[in-house]
Amino acid sequence: MLANFDFDVIQRSWVYLFTTGMKFTLTLTFFAMLGGIVFGTLLAMMRLSHNKAIGFVAASYVNLIRSIPLILVIFWFYFLVPYIGAWVTGASEPIRVGAFSSALITFVLFEAAYYCEIMRSGIQSIPRGQVAAGYAIGMNYWQMMGNVVLPQAFRNMIPILLTQTIVLFQDVSLVYVLGSVPDFVSVASKIAQRDGRLVEMYLFVAVVYFAMSFGLSLLVKKLQEKVAIIR
Numbered sequence: 668m669l670a671n672f673d674f675d676v677i678q679r680s681w682v683y684l685f686t687t688g689m690k691f692t693l694t695l696t697f698f699a700m701l702g703g704i705v706f707g708t709l710l711a712m713m714r715l716s717h718n719k720a721i722g723f724v725a726a727s728y729v730n731l732i733r734s735i736p737l738i739l740v741i742f743w744f745y746f747l748v749p750y751i752g753a754w755v756t757g758a759s760e761p762i763r764v765g766a767f768s769s770a771l772i773t774f775v776l777f778e779a780a781y782y783c784e785i786m787r788s789g790i791q792s793i794p795r796g797q798v799a800a801g802y803a804i805g806m807n808y809w810q811m812m813g814n815v816v817l818p819q820a821f822r823n824m825i826p827i828l829l830t831q832t833i834v835l836f837q838d839v840s841l842v843y844v845l846g847s848v849p850d851f852v853s854v855a856s857k858i859a860q861r862d863g864r865l866v867e868m869y870l871f872v873a874v875v876y877f878a879m880s881f882g883l884s885l886l887v888k889k890l891q892e893k894v895a896i897i898r
Contacts, residue, residue, distance in 0.1 A: 676864045677871050680855075688854035689875075695770055695850070696836045702775035703835070704828065707782025712812065714787055725783070732780035738841055744773040745845055766848040770839075778835055785827050789820030826891035833883050837876065851875070 713725035732740070748769060749761035756762065764772075793816050801811035821828075843852040852872055859868035 673862075673864050673867050676858070676862050676867050680858050680868070681871075684851065684854055684858070684871075687849050688851035691767075691849050692836070692839050692851045695767065695774065695839050695842070696832070698771055699774035699778055699835060699839070700832045702771070703778035703782045704786075706775060706779035708786045708817070710779055710783035711786035711790060714783065715790060729780045729783050732777055737777055737838055738844065740777050741770070741773050741841055741844065744776075745769045748772070766842075766845060770842045770845070770848060774835065774839065778831070781831055781834075782828065785824050785831060786820060788827075789824035790816055792823055793819050826887050829883070829887045829890070833880055833887070836883075837880060840876070 710725045710729060713721050714729070716722050716725075745766070748764050752758070752762035752764065753760060797815055797819075798811060801815045806814070839850060840852045842848045842850050843856065846853070855868045855872045859865045862868075
């Protein structure tokens with residue numbers, strides 16, 4: 668097998684793969700992580716709200732999103748959002764939504780459900796005595812959350828948040844099915860089909876994803892040990 672393995676196609680293409688495909692993948696991962704954590708934190712606070720209606724809405728959203736395969740969510744947003752936008756704005760034609768914007772919205776809304784559960788666990792890990800003390804010195808809900816609860820929750824949950832981000836990085840490869848986004852897998856696939864070297868390119872993609880994910884996992888493990896020492 669190795670006798671017919673063409674290393675030259677990898678050597679010719681790896682710079683383009685990283686400067687175009689991996690750049691897109693990492694950019695989408697980064698912004699989806701930021702948006703997902705922000706939206707997920709808001710959902711977590713809604714789920715923990717004493718208002719049952721707000722808690723029910725947040726819980727329903729989280730349970731619905733976590734029950735749907737990500738690939739379906741990608742298709743729905745990519746093909747339906749232009750029509751939904753036209754219906755909302757009253758436009759006569761579907762509103763054009765770029766592939767990157769559509770993918771970003773999809774991943775933010777999808778990953779927020781998972782970040783929500785992580786942040787909810789982090790918030791609930793803070794001793795209730797600290798919350799009571801915050802109220803006792805005159806803080807309102809938002810001051811107490813912003814100054815007492817959330818900083819500690821984020822610190823405690825950083826390793827788990829980063830682990831979920833590694834999963835997000837791997838999931839971004841699913842935008843390949845749209846065929847119109849220059850992510851790492853899509854770019855590698857086009858090169859593979861052009862040169863007739865599917866084995867070489869897909870094996871290279873697998874090695875790159877493994878190396879990056881495994882390396883990041885080791886960093887998260889070390890960070891988790893440091894957080895445990897701080898505790």
